[in-house]
Ligand SMILES: Nc1ncnc2c1ncn2[C@@H]1O[C@H](COP(=O)(O)OP(=O)(O)O)[C@@H](O)[C@H]1O
């Protein structure tokens with residue numbers, strides 16, 4: 001089908017140096033040359049976001065020397081890329097990169113002086129990664145004869161709430177984005193938007209959560225009523241398992257929005273968990289494509305329910321670094337208010353619950369949370385509870401999930417999962433299946449997660465055939 005408007009997202013791997021950026025620009029150029037209007041959305045160069053987080057922590061801890069060393073190494077990386085992309089030393093792009101680095105250095109010095117890193121200042125610092133790669137992509141596009149103009153997320157109209165580190169777009173944001181980017185497109189200019197970031201109503205920079213550039217691209221796709229959003233990756237598409245863990249993982253040709261959300265939620269790093277949400281209502285498809293093999297169809301994510309009874313499971317995925325929080329004691333016994341107070345305490349702290357299970361006698365409640373949230377969870381529960389209860393953390397856990405719309409109403413899927421785990425002698429600590437029946441998840445010992453993933457992948461035959469049309 002001929003497209004008239006596409007949003008293309010390039011992740012960290014596709015932006016990691018001049019050669020990768022030039023290749024990414026050529027992928028956008030293939031479409032613009034064919035008469036398609038393209039909005040390009042970019043992530044930070046691979047490793048930069050983690051580097052910025054690290055140096056912000058170092059400055060807060062008083063180690064300004066290592067923070068400055070890390071900034072200097074990044075600066076060299078950005079300048080080298082600009083130079084390799086043909087920017088002259090006195091060009092506007094080089095001047096801008098220099099100014100951005102100077103502002104970054106000052107912000108980090110502020111953190112060092114105050115010894116305080118608030119969620120707001122962390123977002124300001126971490127968003128420099130994307131702000132610095134946008135001018136590089138604009139340079140590469142110019143090198144291909146395309147007139148490009150780069151913008152921050154806020155300049156592109158992305159307005160968010162003030163939930164620093166995990167911000168959500170405000171409803172009014174879509175119209176602003178349409179106004180800001182529509183004008184450029186009408187003038188024949190390719191907008192290059194710094195992903196991962198927006199601005200709150202006060203104009204402070206916010207970020208959309210790790211992997212958030214996917215989300216930026218779909219927000220823009222919705223705003224502009226794009227024909228499709230294309231997320232270019234270093235993998236063939238969304239695969240039946242993480243290819244780093246399962247060597248025979250296969251590309252999945254089609255997934256529904258719901259399936260992708262489950263996969264991302266249960267740890268598949270390939271897309272941001274909320275990335276498809278802006279597209280669901282309008283039914284705009286999301287394509288995950290391989291930058292190394294641009295003619296390969298990749299994965300098409302759309303509205304189709306796509307339940308394939310013969311192949312109920314499409315993928316297996318895992319969340320690592322999980323802790324179980326076990327609440328026990330006679331106080332839980334038959335007292336619904338106690339359980340309510342547990343959830344209220346968790347909600348106040350804004351902690352994500354990965355799994356919940358309650359024994360039928362009601363004398364035990366187990367919660368699975370990211371280990372990074374475990375201390376907060378323990379404190380919230382101990383502070384917010386009534387009655388004589390014991391709250392304990394069990395670290396070193398992983399949550400493994402199988403996902404597929406074809407599981408709905410199918411019998412025997414759970415049995416196959418459990419026997420695959422038993423065959424590898426993997427002990428199951430907790431089990432859950434949501435009423436949507438799009439997934440079944442189990443908590444297991446973290447040390448066994450890779451073996452378990454490979455066994456489950458094999459048991460459902462995912463390496464032979466992953467989500468191909470029936
Ligand atoms: N089910 C999966 N399908 C594809 N990739 C996966 C999956 N699970 C984990 N991954 C990992 O996600 C990576 C791609 O995501 P990411 O690095 O965030 O992309 P980018 O930065 O290019 O947007 C792959 O290198 C792969 O190892």
Ligand SMILES: N[C@@H](CC(=O)OP(=O)(O)O)C(=O)O
Pocket residue numbers: 010011012013043044049050129195196209210211212213214
């Ligand atoms: N750079 C941000 C946002 C992002 O989406 O990156 P990537 O596309 O490389 O996953 C992060 O690392 O979280």
